Amino acid sequence: MKLFDSKEAAAYLGVKTSTLYAYVSRGLLDSVQATDDSRRRQYRKADLDRLKQRSDAHAGESAAAAGALRWGAPSLDTAISEITPAGPSYRGRTARGLVREGYAFEQVAELLWTGTLPESPPTWPMADVRPSQRHEEPVADEERPLDRMRLALMHTEMADLARFGTTKEARLECSRRIIMALGAALVSAAPSPRDSHDEESVAARLARHLATPEEAVIRAFDTALIAVADHELNASTFATRVAASTGAGLYPCVAAGLATATGPRHGGACDRGEALIDEVLREGSARKVMLARLRRGEQTPGFGHPLYPHGDPRWKMVVSRLGPTAAPEVLDAVDELVDVADQMRLGPPTVDLALATLCRALGLPSGAAAALFALGRTAGWIAHIFEQQEQGFLLRPRAHYVGVRPLPQ
Template sequence: MDNDLVPAAEACRLLGISRSTLYAYVSRGLLESRPGHDHRSRGYLRRDVERLAQRKRLGRGPARGAAQSLDRGLPVLETRISLIRPDGPYYRGRSAVAAVRAGATLEDTARLLWDCGSQDPFADPPGDWPARVVALAIDTELPPVARAMAVIPLLALQVPHSFQADPATRRALAATLLRQNAALMVARRPAGPVHRLLADAWRPGDAAFAELVRAALVLCADHELNVSAFAARVVASTGAHLHATVCAGLSALSGPRHGGATARVYALLEDARQCSDIGRLVAGRWKRGEDLPGFGHALYPDGDPRAIELLAMLRNAPVEAGALHLVDAVIAAAEAHSGRRPNVDFALAATCHAHRLPAEPALAMFATSRLAGWLAHALEQQAQGRLIRPRARYTGVMPDAHAADAGRDHPGA
């Protein structure tokens, strides 16, 4: 199983390294150790050891670099949109955390990400739903992301193809898409500002909660070439409509390893709420080789600044003290047993859990926010006019091996 723990000796054998090198790998973050089954030794996740061993087998040079590039490795393309630094993401050179503190909205952030200059693509009112989609758009029985994925392709039929349009027209279309997607997340008609649309749907009249939603939308608007942004960018490189690029991003986000992280964090918080010993719950998961959803981030080894900012705002919000105590107890237990700190997925789920909301709004906030980044990447890729088409490194059976097998099976041939 992927969660199997292998002892140090087995890890060294699989990797072809000494104990000292194994410990060096741990200190450099290439592997992580966990308490062994006898609680005195240390174990290593088999999946991580095997993944590292595969990388070593690729050898050095361009082939290895290309193989590692698609897993938070070497940069694979250039962008002017966002930069990830230890203190958080920067949008065209401006700190996302600083933007939150300055009162920026998602619309402000989108204008920056899309490099709008003096143009305000949100100047015109968003309009209402076309007749052919209104029933789907306000169907509260559908999950938010599924509702958006069902409606957005139909909305594309109402507008000219974006690939041939001038930049100002494309930005205006992007602004409409951003508002429409936000409305689809809460099964309402488009209206702005986006953070108030969402907050009023979930907690009407709660100004403090609306501020948390505003902050979350700005902090999550883009994060360089994350999975969904890369998927959207690849589709945009084909010349596809902006609506298609948005659907690609939503499809990627629907997977449990990306957008599904907030639901798993929420489930962890629910388990913690129902147990009498949070420390024991977290320690047990960690010792069994299970992950702690919402903790740790490969790009922020010292802690995710987006989570730090959002959790600080949550602690100052007028929510029940018991809810905050639960959040802080889970954080403390996770740090004590794993050394990991909360990431933005945890902060989003904790915001919803502390406000007695279900898990869905956490993903809806993320999907609403990240759309601004997907559209930024789509616009940039369309402007570059190049197709993204990487090569694959074949590791299967070679054709000559099949020929040899055929010869053995048919000796008279």
């Protein structure tokens, strides 16, 4: 039986002798009396090995838990979506395949919520939006479309008595109403019961109010909404699941997602993509703009996605739908941007730049790309809210304290 003295045992464990003594006092480690000196304590190697293995395992778990919060290993079980090299899949159906087969956004949303893909596009009732939410004037700089959507959600919740319903159909009814209300806020023209287009799809309403109601444009909006409908456990989705785990209602949970999406590292990345395209159009040279940004140490948004090292498939899904109504100068500027970014090894373009390209090419107002992202992602948020409510546990991660320790009393 190999024995270590205090200094040797501490060195073997990689700790201070004071920590070694703390292990003994806490019952984590046994010591034995030295045969040649009753005042001296010794430590069995087998006991030290057991403590070392326990410490290493604990460190590994902590590291894994910390890594999971930073694009790391999966930390929750979900049956809603999966990230694959071909892009996201929804309930086992790839987003790319759903677009290729001509499904509408409403069908994909219902698939996410129920697990069943409707054979034909469902007709969702238009939202009963309060008159105070109608915005006929252009969006002011301080009032982004995404901000207006947050306001619309709050007003819609107050008017929706069905939000207290607990049946499956009541929850689906609220879900459809939420998306229709957010879409109405995005187009700055809330529909009224007298609207002759009250059976329009979400994409058709966006096309009619924001661009042109041509079939190609409608399909482009449908594709964009489907492409971003869900993406597993990103920041905004995690926020909605945390809220749902507390027992919060559907509207507050969606509000948590909308609030998170305003961040520049999430939905706000679309805003930065719009700004980058605008800068290239203004300067007339993507190379000049990118070099200037990099020399100033600034970010170049819209390139390189950590989960798609070989390219974000959603980029091509969206931009490939841009038809003859798209502004050619915008498409030329973005083509140059992508080419320069490739030469600079910044990574392939992402869906954030795709949404910014779509909105700029169709002449949508500033901030529309982030709002379009949030509108599509609301379908996924709602699915995750339902799933978290069904799982029934509180999401409460632990923190590893690294601050100043209190002084001994």
